[in-house]
Amino acid sequence: MLRVYNTLTGSKDPFEPLVPGKARMYVCGVTVYDYCHIGHARSALVFDVLRHYLEYSGFVVEFAKNFTDVDDKIIKRAHEQGVSCENITAKYINAYYEDMEKLGVRRATLEPRATEHIADIVTLVDRLLAKGMAYRVDGDVYFQVDRYPVYGRLSKRKLDDLQAGARVDVDQRKRHPMDFALWKSSKPGEPSWVSPWGPGRPGWHIECSAMAMRHLGETFDIHGGGMDLIFPHHENEIAQSCGATGKEFARYWVHNGFVQINQEKMSKSLGNFFTIREIFKESEWSDVVTGEMLRYFLLSTHYRSPLDFSDQSLREAKGALNGFYDLFERLNEPAPSQGVADQQMREATTRMRQAFVEAMDDDLNTPTAVAALQKLRGETNKAIEAGLSGEMRRAVRREFRTLGAVLGLLQPDSWQFNPKLNPKRVGEAVSVEIEERIETKVVLSDTDIERDLAERNEARKMKDFTRADDIRKYLARHGITIEDRPDGTSRWKR
RNA sequence: GGCGCCGUACCCAAGUGGCUAAGGGAGCAGUCUGCAAAACUGCGAUGCGGCGGUUCGAACCCGCCCGGCGCCUCCA
Numbered sequence: 001m002l003r004v005y006n007t008l009t010g011s012k013d014p015f016e017p018l019v020p021g022k023a024r025m026y027v028c029g030v031t032v033y034d035y036c037h038i039g040h041a042r043s044a045l046v047f048d049v050l051r052h053y054l055e056y057s058g059f060v061v062e063f064a065k066n067f068t069d070v071d072d073k074i075i076k077r078a079h080e081q082g083v084s085c086e087n088i089t090a091k092y093i094n095a096y097y098e099d100m101e102k103l104g105v106r107r108a109t110l111e112p113r114a115t116e117h118i119a120d121i122v123t124l125v126d127r128l129l130a131k132g133m134a135y136r137v138d139g140d141v142y143f144q145v146d147r148y149p150v151y152g153r154l155s156k157r158k159l160d161d162l163q164a165g166a167r168v169d170v171d172q173r174k175r176h177p178m179d180f181a182l183w184k185s186s187k188p189g190e191p192s193w194v195s196p197w198g199p200g201r202p203g204w205h206i207e208c209s210a211m212a213m214r215h216l217g218e219t220f221d222i223h224g225g226g227m228d229l230i231f232p233h234h235e236n237e238i239a240q241s242c243g244a245t246g247k248e249f250a251r252y253w254v255h256n257g258f259v260q261i262n263q264e265k266m267s268k269s270l271g272n273f274f275t276i277r278e279i280f281k282e283s284e285w286s287d288v289v290t291g292e293m294l295r296y297f298l299l300s301t302h303y304r305s306p307l308d309f310s311d312q313s314l315r316e317a318k319g320a321l322n323g324f325y326d327l328f329e330r331l332n333e334p335a336p337s338q339g340v341a342d343q344q345m346r347e348a349t350t351r352m353r354q355a356f357v358e359a360m361d362d363d364l365n366t367p368t369a370v371a372a373l374q375k376l377r378g379e380t381n382k383a384i385e386a387g388l389s390g391e392m393r394r395a396v397r398r399e400f401r402t403l404g405a406v407l408g409l410l411q412p413d414s415w416q417f418n419p420k421l422n423p424k425r426v427g428e429a430v431s432v433e434i435e436e437r438i439e440t441k442v443v444l445s446d447t448d449i450e451r452d453l454a455e456r457n458e459a460r461k462m463k464d465f466t467r468a469d470d471i472r473k474y475l476a477r478h479g480i481t482i483e484d485r486p487d488g489t490s491r492w493k494r
Numbered sequence: 495g496g497c498g499c500c501g502u503a504c505c506c507a508a509g510u511g512g513c514u515a516a517g518g519g520a521g522c523a524g525u526c527u528g529c530a531a532a533a534c535u536g537c538g539a540u541g542c543g544g545c546g547g548u549u550c551g552a553a554c555c556c557g558c559c560c561g562g563c564g565c566c567u568c569c570a
Contacts, residue, residue, distance in 0.1 A: 028570080031568090037570085041570085042570070072568080155497080155498095158497095160496095162496085226569075227564080228568095258570075259570080263563065268569095300506070300507065301506085302508080306499080313506065316520085319518080367506095367508050368508055370507095371516055371518075372516095374517050381532090382533090382534075463528080476530090482530075486527095
């Protein structure tokens with residue numbers, strides 16, 4: 001049974017959904033005013049994996065992930081560029097879909113937008129006003145935090161502590177410094193909707209409460225997002241939701257850790273920011289390969305731990321994945337109908353599947369789950385060595401595909417031996433790091449490589465091994481590895 | 495000032511009270527190969543930042559110290 005770390009309780013809690021067999025989750029999506037960075041990628045991937053694993057475990061998953069499409073930053077960006085807010089949000093929603101597709105992150109089953117739920121938001125604010133948990137100041141409406149007695153239960157903070165730490169100028173019209181806006185009156189030129197309190201727009205936190213309740217009900221199972229959302233965003237969501245309904249809001253609060261650069265949080269001020277599209281653009285590998293490298297890298301650390309992004313870590317992910325795809329090539333080779341290692345392979349597969357499930361059950365321990373796949377890779381290679389039937393080979397490949405699918409890995413039939421997946425920037429010079437030196441190589445085209453390979457095989461037939469090895473060395477300098485097969489043919493990979 | 499996290503081999507990274515401290519990458523040696531690649535076999539932390547303590551027993555619990563980081567303000 002799956003156990004997830006619940007920020008609310010501070011412990012790994014068994015996942016028991018409200019409705020048996022059904023898992024309802026809401027994840028805070030992005031504010032669409034800029035391109036997504038690798039941190040967004042991590043968050044999106046973590047919850048995509050959680051969803052996959054819930055499905056693998058037999059749950060029907062209802063998964064809502066919102067777009068925040070009305071917000072100060074969007075308005076600012078629109079003003080800067082002299083375009084409408086819709087212009088900005090449409091552009092970055094599109095970019096988001098492109099990036100996520102390359103990462104292999106599926107769309108949520110529901111993708112609500114704040115601007116499409118103004119009526120729900122107004123109703124919710126009204127409820128809070130009626131209950132005396134919110135108050136009006138001019139055209140604004142604020143949530144009054146001291147009317148919600150357990151404010152701070154998610155982030156484990158006390159209102160008094162927060163007051164002491166407040167560093168921001170406090171709006172004097174607020175009754176308590178931590179009161180936050182549910183509804184903001186809009187200035188001229190800002191997006192605006194009619195409301196009982198005058199023209200305005202929703203505050204940041206209220207949209208998630210309204211959309212989650214609308215689509216998943218007043219109480220649902222999982223609410224997720226990045227660590228940084230614990231306070232104040234999720235804290236405020238809880239306060240206003242529970243305040244309005246008197247019921248529990250989300251039952252499990254799941255938060256992912258940050259991506260860092262050189263042990264420091266990524267931030268625009270430090271200039272250590274990598275957008276997803278930047279990484280794909282600069283990768284020397286095709287999008288399919290780069291996407292899988294990124295996923296492997298992001299899942300090789302537990303989702304709650306900080307994770308340091310670097311070129312080296314991506315390269316290591318590539319190296320680790322190569323082993324799997326080398327194995328899949330081997331599994332495709334001709335095999336006997338009876339294998340002496342079949343039985344032992346069957347047992348190893350069962351063992352590894354159990355290890356995989358056990359790891360994922362333990363708060364989505366993807367590093368250990370990946371280790372189980374690696375272990376199975378070793379066992380399979382050994383079994384092939386000993387003799388593995390064709391039928392068993394196909395069964396093992398299916399197993400890798402099934403378990404890999406939970407993590408979004410190991411799906412392509414072929415990888416490094418599939419020329420279609422690899423060539424990129426043909427004819428261009430790229431920098432490669434070889435033994436801590438940066439060298440330049442030219443990316444060869446497939447036809448160039450095939451031609452050289454044919455020439456080399458001619459030389460080999462003539463026993464001109466000097467010539468053959470020269471060609472091998474030449475290709476090696478350009479990052480091409482040749483594999484000679486027992487039948488005399490050769491294949492190559494980048 | 496308040497709250498919290500991390501420090502495991504050359505690198506990445508599981509493990510959080512009890513069999514020989516997972517797994518990957520890199521490395522070295524061997525088998526195989528015309529040479530390679532891949533694969534296989536073997537090697538690699540007597541120790542888990544340091545020092546104390548609790549315990550029959552600790553990388554895992556407690557205390558102190560050292561080093562690094564996050565949140566308290568928009569942020570995945």
